[in-house]
Amino acid sequence: MTPPRPVWREPLAHTRADFPLLERTIDGHPIVYLDSASTAPKPRCVIDAITRVLSGHTANVHRGVHTLADEITGEYEAARLRIATFLNASPAEIVFTRNATEGVNLVAHGLGLKADDEVVLPALEHHSNFLPWRVHARAVPVGLSEDGYPLYDDVGEALSNRTRLLALAHVSNTAGVVAPIESWIATAHSRGLPVLVDASQSASHVPIDVRALDCDFLVFSGHKLLGPSGIGVLYGKRELLERLALYQTGGGMVRYHGNERFEVHDVPLRFEAGTPNIEGAIGLAAAVSYLDRLGMDTVSTHSHALGKHLIEGLRTVPGARVVAGSAPVERRIALVTFVLDASGLAPESVARLLCDRHQILVSGGYHCAHILHHRLNLEGTVRVSASVFNTHDEVERVVSALREIVG
Ligand SMILES: Cc1ncc(COP(=O)(O)O)c(C=O)c1O
Known part of the structure; x- marks a missing residue:
C-alpha cells in the first residue's frame, strides 16, 4: 500500500489568480513557473x-x-x-x-x-x-x-x-x-x-x-x-x-x-x-x-516550507547533489541549486527537458556565479526557485519529473 500523501499547508495558493503569467501554456499545458530567482512574474496590481x-x-x-x-x-x-x-x-x-x-x-x-x-x-x-x-x-x-x-x-x-x-x-x-x-x-x-x-x-x-x-x-x-x-x-x-x-x-x-x-x-x-x-x-x-x-511573515514561512520541501524531495532523487546541502535547513528559502550526477546530463539539458516534457520552467547554468562553480568543479547547476504563488504540489511535480529524468 502506498503511504498517504502528506497534506501541505498552502497559505498563499489564492495568490495564483493574481498572476496573469500563470495562465500561459506551453504545448497546451499550463506552465509551472519555478524561476523567480531569475525574474519573477508580476501580479496584476503591478x-x-x-x-x-x-x-x-x-x-x-x-x-x-x-x-x-x-x-x-x-x-x-x-x-x-x-x-x-x-x-x-x-x-x-x-x-x-x-x-x-x-x-x-x-x-x-x-x-x-x-x-x-x-x-x-x-x-x-x-x-x-x-x-x-x-x-x-x-x-x-x-x-x-x-x-x-x-x-x-x-x-x-x-x-x-x-x-x-x-x-x-x-x-x-x-x-x-x-x-x-x-x-x-x-x-x-x-x-x-x-x-x-x-x-x-x-x-x-x-x-x-x-x-x-x-x-x-x-x-x-x-x-x-x-x-x-x-x-x-x-x-x-x-x-x-x-x-x-x-x-x-x-x-x-x-x-x-x-x-x-x-x-x-x-x-x-x-x-x-x-x-x-x-x-x-x-x-x-x-x-x-x-x-x-500578504504579510512578509506569511511569505517567509511559506518560502521556508517550500525550501525544506525541495531539499527533502531532492534527497529522493538518485544522485542529486545540492549546493550548500549541509546548510541548516531552517535557514533555507525556496531556492535550491543542484546537479544530477546520475543523469549524465548537463544542467542546461535538465532545464530544457523539464520545460519541454513537463512545462516546468527552471534555470540551468552558472547563475552568474562562476567562481563558486569553479571551486566546486561543476559546469553549472540546475536552479529551482519559487515565489509566493508556488505550491507544494508544484514542488512534488518538479521532484517527480527529476526522478523520471534520472530514470
Ligand atoms: C544575489 C544576486 N545579486 C545580484 C543580482 C543582480 O541583479 P540584477 O541583474 O537585477 O542587477 C542577482 C541577479 O540574479 C542576484 O541573484
Whole structure:
C-alpha cells in the first residue's frame, strides 16, 4: 500500500489568480513557473499601476510646472516613501537605481577605493556583487565548504588593515540560505567598517529591517520582487550616502549650474541623474504593497516550507547533489541549486527537458556565479526557485519529473 500523501499547508495558493503569467501554456499545458530567482512574474496590481501611469499620468518628475507634473512627482516620491517603509528606512536613504547591479557599482565607485584596498566577500557572490569590487579594489573571498556553503565564521581571518568594506548576499542566488549577516555586520562595525548587503534574492522572501540590521548599504532589483525590470533600490545610511562621490551627472540631480560651478541636490536626488524610471518606481511600490498585504511573515514561512520541501524531495532523487546541502535547513528559502550526477546530463539539458516534457520552467547554468562553480568543479547547476504563488504540489511535480529524468 502506498503511504498517504502528506497534506501541505498552502497559505498563499489564492495568490495564483493574481498572476496573469500563470495562465500561459506551453504545448497546451499550463506552465509551472519555478524561476523567480531569475525574474519573477508580476501580479496584476503591478501591471495595472504601470498601465495607469503610462495611459493617464505621463509627465516628467521634479521638472514640470503643470498639474500632471505635480501629480506624477507626488506619486514618484510616494513610491520612495512606500519602499522606505518596507525596509524601515527614511525616504532620503532610498536611491532609485536601474537594478541591484547599478546599486553595487554606485557604492563601489563612490567610496573612492584604491587599487590595493580590500573588500571581503563570500566566494559564491553573484558577479554583480563581486566584479565591481574587483574593478575598484581587491576582492578577498571568504572560503567555501566542500558543498559550497560559505565559511562565514572565517570572516575575521580575511580582514586586514587594507579592508574597506564587507559585502555579502543576504541570500545567495545559488545557496538559497539566509546568511548570518548580523554577525558580519557586528564584526565589521567592531572595526569601523561598513557592510553592503545584497538583498536581491531575499527581499521578496524574508522581512528586512535595515535599522534593526544596522547595515550600511543594501541593494535589490525590482524585477525579482514581483515588480518591473529596469528599477532597483539602493538603501544607504544618509551620512554614508552623503559621503559617496557623484556617480552620474546630468539633469535632475543638479540645483544650480553656472559658468564657474554647479551645485547638486541633496541625497537621494543627487544620485538620480537623468529622467528616472518613473513607472518602474511606481510599479515597484505596488509590488511592495502587494507583499505587505500578504504579510512578509506569511511569505517567509511559506518560502521556508517550500525550501525544506525541495531539499527533502531532492534527497529522493538518485544522485542529486545540492549546493550548500549541509546548510541548516531552517535557514533555507525556496531556492535550491543542484546537479544530477546520475543523469549524465548537463544542467542546461535538465532545464530544457523539464520545460519541454513537463512545462516546468527552471534555470540551468552558472547563475552568474562562476567562481563558486569553479571551486566546486561543476559546469553549472540546475536552479529551482519559487515565489509566493508556488505550491507544494508544484514542488512534488518538479521532484517527480527529476526522478523520471534520472530514470
Ligand atoms: C544575489 C544576486 N545579486 C545580484 C543580482 C543582480 O541583479 P540584477 O541583474 O537585477 O542587477 C542577482 C541577479 O540574479 C542576484 O541573484
